[in-house]
Amino acid sequence: MDVRRLELLLALSRLGSMRAVAETLGVTTSTVSQQIAALAHEVGVPLLEPDGRRVRLTPAGRRLAGHAVDIVAAVEAARVDLDPSADPTGTVRVAAFHTAIQDTLLPVVHRLATAHPAVRLEIQEQEPPEALALLERGQVDLAVSYDYDLAPANLDPGLQVARLWQATWGLGVPSRSRRTSGTAAEVLAGFAESDWIVNSRHTGDEQVVRTIASLAGFEPRVTHRADSLPLVREMILAGLGVALLPTGNPKTPGISVRRLRDPEPMLRTYAVTRRGRGGWAPLSLVLGLLEEQRRAPDAVSWT
Template identity: 60%
Template sequence: MDARRLETLLLLSRLGSMRAVAEETHTTTSTVSQQIAALAREAGTPLIEPEGRRVRLTPAGRRLAGHAVTILAALEAARLDLDPSAEPAGTLRVAGFGTVIRRSLMPIVARLAVDHPGVRVHIHEHEPAEALSLLAADGIDLALTYDFNLAPAPLDRTVDVRSLWSADWALGVPAADPWTDVAAPEVFARYRDHDWIVNSRGAADEQVVRTIASMAGFDPLITHRADSLALLQDLIVAGLGVGLLPADQETRPGVRLLPLKDPSPVLRTYAVVRAGRTGWPPLTLLLNLLRTVPGQPDPPVG
């Protein structure tokens, strides 16, 4: 099968229309249609079907588009193997949560623009479950995810998981509350009658809250859910509850961080790719660069 036609099919699966593919490749919709038709003849089965005024991939077309990712990556790896001096090139689709994008990915994107201009990065902000779903559907090439040591994410044999950096988390409370340095369950017990704030788009920190609260002998009242850590701090300042926050991040006035130990919640970050895809040179380059960037604290909030 012709590699250019496979690339056209892959773009169609990702962009959703022949017009979009034509614009991306600087060709015409007629050329795109002819490439797909020729590929269908090579495959011996229809790859697209009409959907109103547009087209969509048939089940066979979706399966072939999935194979195209691996085939094109192998061809690129072979090209570099025969010409080690060749510059990696391609567009990487990356999804991750806001903190890892700011701390780890953005510095790399700036470096790529200077050192490897042929590699482009498209960034999508998503919580781990959303990013992993996109990865499984081949909607992205790399997922930047996290879990907690007290709420470990299940392993999946269909993906390649690489550890990045980790960070301690603490309990965010109103600044007027006295500082304490005791075991986590005792800290939590002090706030058994308070409202609690957890993430609105992920369950990991809620699992940590419930785990430590159960060790303290109570069931926390989850009242508010917020995806933004800045909003979570606003809620704490307003006296609307308490919640977990990164221990290495400066807080806004009115918020105090109480350290937690025995157990200490630790957020762990990962780079996740589909198994067998790490040989694609642009992705290999990005994975290697990610391992060189430490998890620096975010800038102050507010």
């Protein structure tokens, strides 16, 4: 089987339409159609079937796409293994959310500049949905992502995940707010009539809020959305609502972060790569530095 055709089939399974595959990979729609038709002839079974004006994978097509994950990863691993360059050299493209860039990647940049100047990072700020989409399309080599234990991410099996660190989150409210205590549901119940602020580019914290609120028997009134923690804090101070905030950050005058328990929301961060690419020397070096940073005695939980 032709690996390039398998890559197109895999892209179709992820992106859902031939036009999306063509736009993402920089080819024509007719090329995608012809190559998948050739693959179907090669394996001897139909891989596509009509779905209105579009097409979708047949059961056999979905099974082959599942195999393609491992095949494509193995081919990429072989290419990495045959790379004649022994010393790490090159540019690692990274997509990460703001705080990860600030607290995790910039220290790696400084270490690379000192000990491995031939390796550099090319960084762009993206929330996890955008970062993972860029990674799956091959537009970045590494995504630093996060999810919550109460709202776990459903990652593509073609991705390799390495746990970084985690941080507990609580409820950020104006300091003048009435004190509440008890379980997470009981604490949130004290703010059932409040407006809520959630992330504008990631749904994880909103899912956590709605999950705990459901335990307390109310539907949160989500009114405001922002993707910057400093902005969220400013909105809380302005009296616009309450929001989830990390418990380990320095205190903000005028804001109290109430601890939540049973359940206690936990944000989890990850380094995510495409399967088979982790052995590429520059990327392997960066992943190693991230792991060293995670294991350091003075490592700080953050987000």
